[in-house]
Amino acid sequence: MPSAARTTRSRKPAAASQPTVEEKWAAYERALIITAHPDDAEFLAGGTIAKMCDLGWDVRICVATSGDKGTRDPAMRPQELAATREAEQRAAAQVLGLRECIFWGYPDGFLLETPELRGQVVALIRRLKPDVVVSWDGFRPGFNHHDHRAIGRVVRDALYPAAHDPLYFAEQRADGLAAHRTAELLLAGAEDADFHVDIEPWLERKVDAILCHTSQIDGRTRDDMLKRWRDAAKKDRERRKRTGFRFSESFKRIEMRRPPPPAAPPA
Numbered sequence: 596m597p598s599a600a601r602t603t604r605s606r607k608p609a610a611a612s613q614p615t616v617e618e619k620w621a622a623y624e625r626a627l628i629i630t631a632h633p634d635d636a637e638f639l640a641g642g643t644i645a646k647m648c649d650l651g652w653d654v655r656i657c658v659a660t661s662g663d664k665g666t667r668d669p670a671m672r673p674q675e676l677a678a679t680r681e682a683e684q685r686a687a688a689q690v691l692g693l694r695e696c697i698f699w700g701y702p703d704g705f706l707l708e709t710p711e712l713r714g715q716v717v718a719l720i721r722r723l724k725p726d727v728v729v730s731w732d733g734f735r736p737g738f739n740h741h742d743h744r745a746i747g748r749v750v751r752d753a754l755y756p757a758a759h760d761p762l763y764f765a766e767q768r769a770d771g772l773a774a775h776r777t778a779e780l781l782l783a784g785a786e787d788a789d790f791h792v793d794i795e796p797w798l799e800r801k802v803d804a805i806l807c808h809t810s811q812i813d814g815r816t817r818d819d820m821l822k823r824w825r826d827a828a829k830k831d832r833e834r835r836k837r838t839g840f841r842f843s844e845s846f847k848r849i850e851m852r853r854p855p856p857p858a859a860p861p862a
């Protein structure tokens with residue numbers, strides 16, 4: 596298994612006295628993926644998630660909507676599609692090595708950015724205590740799906756400051772949920788991505804996980820998909836130069852848990 600040190604790259608060099616990103620990743624134990632739809636995680640971050648699982652982390656996914664409108668077939672029944680997509684997500688999670696799938700079942704296309712949803716995310720974070728959360732960049736300008744914007748904004752607002760400041764959703768203490776500070780947030784789909792994960796060792800596993808979403812891939816085969824990505828990687832020299840990798844997934848990385856500053860020298 597490749598080490599974290601050789602498979603991640605951030606544009607920001609670490610200060611000499613602070614641990615590097617790779618050293619931080621080596622110490623992490625838990626990650627939580629929070630997406631809008633079944634299949635978001637595999638397309639956006641399937642290689643990174645497989646890598647996290649192979650690092651031995653406890654990785655779980657929460658899918659906010661049921662994806663019950665993700666079809667071009669007008670005869671499809673939404674409930675049937677929701678059940679299909681839940682089964683597809685479970686199969687993909689098994690391929691990647693995830694520990695748990697959590698489905699909230701909100702209606703596809705109508706996810707609302709409410710205090711209640713923020714509280715639900717805060718409770719999940721306080722229960723699972725992730726070191727890393729992966730979600731959509733809900734603040735990205737330009738074209739994006741409504742639910743991607745909504746979940747991305749709710750997750751970011753839940754992580755900072757609500758989940759780690761105890762007076763937010765203080766009633767959750769009665770359920771044994773204490774404040775928790777997540778170390779870092781990786782925003783997928785960001786225009787200003789600054790963190791690149793080498794997924795070449797996990798490329799085929801990512802494709803296998805995507806292929807579990809049979810209802811979403813329009814009959815594409817494993818060979819089609821791998822060929823397309825390999826051909827694109829050959830042509831896209833600019834991306835390789837920018838990320839440092841042939842095959843990568845890119846994120847905007849936000850650090851929220853920082854090590855304490857070094858002690859002041861004695862006077």
Ligand SMILES: [Zn+2]
Pocket residue numbers: 631632635740743
């Ligand atoms: Zn989606």
